[in-house]
Amino acid sequence: EIVLTQSPATLSLSPGERATLSCRASQSVSSYLAWYQQKPGQAPRLLIYDASNRATGIPARFSGSGSGTDFTLTISSLEPEDFAVYYCQQRSNWPPGLTFGPGTKVDIK
């Protein structure tokens, strides 16, 4: 089973700053890596799929990169509404299924 590790666990930043979140897989997941944002009391929202493709309606300040085992979600300039928890997710053909990373909380410094 592929395990995803996210770092840091918490990122304390100010609005306007750049956020860089990391997701590492225990073995290669090719480009099958997605990122989600979850705010308190809300369902998760898809941000990035296939490592670098923004989902519909996602602002351009969100970008994803990486392949294989190392991936990055970058928020170029934090807006007040971006303070949330971010999860990465991979899909595996064998054993068939999906797994999530433990999450990175981006909070206000």
Added chain:
Amino acid sequence: EVQLVESGGGLVQPGRSLRLSCAASGFTFDDYAMHWVRQAPGKGLEWVSGISWNSGSIGYADSVKGRFTISRDNAKNSLYLQMNSLRAEDTALYYCAKVLLRGRWLQPFDPWGQGTLVTVSS
């Protein structure tokens, strides 16, 4: 607009059963795979189960295999999760989610429902 509305959650004793439902609208339901994801209180996301558009491909997390059964009724635009032999560690908010694109059943999820809370306690 795509809408996913979960129902069927509640308080149940350990060892008992519960059936969750997800009513879908705003898209052609039988074109898309669907999944269940849960989130224990204050914890992260855990994939539970998924099913392809035609029920030909189904998968479960190891933590629920043999106890939970996913199914769908395309005529009713509905997804289900039959949960048997429930345990305290199954306590969570259960989300229904649609996959992003037609085709493969293992894909990112977009969008998600708002969830239904399952509490397993005596």
